[in-house]
Amino acid sequence: MSEMAFIEENHDAWLTDLKELLAINSIRDDQHADQAHPFGPGPKAALDKMLAFAKRDGFDRTGNVANKAGYIEIGPKDAKQTVGILIHVDVVPVDRELWDSDPFVPKIVGSRLYARGADDMKGSDMLVYYALKALKDQAGQFKNKVRLIIGTDEENDWDDMASYFAAEGRPDLGFSPDGDFIVENAEKGIAHLDLLSDSHSIQTDKNEPLLLSFQAGKASNIVPGVATADVLNLDAATVQIDFQKFLADQGITGSLTQEGTNSHFVLNGFSVHGSVPDEGKNAATYLALFLSQYSFEKTAARWLDFLGHVLHQDYFGEQLGIGVTTKDMGKTTLNAGIIDWQAGHQAAINLNLRYPVGFHEHEAARLVSDRFPWITAKAEGDGMAPHLLSSQDPVVTSLLRIYKEVTGKETHLNVSAGASFGRLMPRGVCYGTRFIGQSSTAHQKNEYFHLSNYEPAMKILIRSIKALAMLD
Incomplete structure (x- = not known):
């Protein structure tokens, strides 16, 4: 199936899955935490949902790490390098009285999908999941294996990734699709x-x-x-x-x-x-x-x-x-x-x-x-610690090239004073799915995802993941 055919045929399924993920209140809840739910029932339920999608769609290499993180893998099992796509399914708390609708009942108004976590970052979660799904059948040709690594504690202590790395090791290169479609190759300490x-x-x-x-x-x-x-x-x-x-x-x-x-x-x-x-x-x-x-x-x-x-x-x-x-x-x-x-x-x-x-x-x-x-x-x-990846690294140049190839426009490098999971990989960057000029509503009332981003973001992500999977 061609890239465009996949994108068109899977739009409705993607939107249905995204709504299911958004409906889960995945705010950290220490009062109800236990060994099976280290950050509370919500984050674990969101992790389970992602792994259930993978099982349904025929991904045969998945894993759960101490109920804190999970992964979905494609590509050669014995590859020397791992491309990591690091996401999180936990969200920040809400002031329900400030919202115009229930933050955990996804609501579409025009081209916006409103729900807590829509912008940060469940919209991106489902985009990269479907990009991985589009590449699943051709992944045997990759040089590197690709892992979608799902965290559940990004909004707090990052204990999810600490546990994952201790058990599975650290990916060699990759990105976290958190924020704008700019290549943040530098993050301050x-x-x-x-x-x-x-x-x-x-x-x-x-x-x-x-x-x-x-x-x-x-x-x-x-x-x-x-x-x-x-x-x-x-x-x-x-x-x-x-x-x-x-x-x-x-x-x-x-x-x-x-x-x-x-x-x-x-x-x-x-x-x-x-x-x-x-x-x-x-x-x-x-x-x-x-x-x-x-x-x-x-x-x-x-x-x-x-x-x-x-x-x-x-x-x-x-x-x-x-x-x-x-x-x-x-x-x-x-x-x-x-x-x-x-x-x-x-x-x-x-x-x-x-x-x-x-x-x-x-x-x-x-x-x-x-x-x-x-x-x-x-x-x-x-x-x-500060993280800096050279602007000449093929990870960076590949992402910049593909963005222009799809959109016909230039994106740019950026130094971030914030923190993303991208900094956790030696050759990692932050590379989100919100287009330049679009408002960020992350952590705000009436948070929303730009539904018009689906098609162009899918093209960029499919090609970006494939390009990184073929890097030396």
Whole structure:
């Protein structure tokens, strides 16, 4: 059967299977986890569904690895190299009240298929599965074997792939179809820096401003959208005027309530993913910038100045002294994600650091401690070392060529500050199924898949998998 004939004849079956997969609530559920369902019933049910499709369609080489991952294989069993196509069937949680329809009842409106996981990444899952199905009968001619490797914990700890690699080994080359149809051949390293310092003792017998508390952020990889602070001994009338003017000047919102000598601040920024901090407004650094104008005692004044003047809008670590730029991977990216000050306790700022090849989180910690001696900087790796595949590698050049061959347009290379399963293979890239210019709704309310992508994406994936299967 020709490529086009397969694509046309299998559209309805693909859509039916995709709806079945989307109907599974595969959010991680640790409360109901056990040995048979390590990440809860939902992720395991989605894995079982994928393997059931394979059994139905005559794939005779499949496997389940500790109920955490699975695989479907074609090509020569004794091939020296394995092409990995790494996907995941787990999804992120939903705020059901924000959706216009049930997130686990797939709904088609026009050319969009709405459901949780439609964009990230069950739409891609079924596209690559059907591409593998299209190649099954000709796979005996391949040089390399091809494995569709199905994960169930990508949205959390990646323990699925750790277990799979321990049992089955790591693929030599391949891609993860997660995101856009650009070739992400470089992904920055990801680490955390804990910046620890002293706070002052609680003193209420002086008239100078006293910082009682300052909190923002729940996760280091998210730009804080809200920051709060409690301050004693500010002039009530003056600070109200100052704060409202600051909010207006900065184009943000907030509130200030006062009770006795205490002023309680709430400042609303704009929360985005920590990989693109320059697209958001960090509520913590804005609030610190405002408060730093007042005459606090030395410890609080120093801390607020650091947060409000050093870290404020320091998206690339330059003011902090850890800004690194490389030709292949661009700039270090920095997000102050969790901030905690409580009078009488140790103050802490947790930074999310995304860095290029040639740098290291421990070097970053040393540089910060040297520049700011009053800070103790500690580095914690995230198990995500930088990944860089040469732009001249045949994996990269093949994918770029095939995209142009199918669409008549150029795609491009990209350096990602995020993380995909593509980085887990020595010659791996991220290469998704959303076309350039299409909106991403991953992790958002009313998430959807672009149904018009089916035909062109299938052509690209069938040819891409075949090309990688024939590489040396």
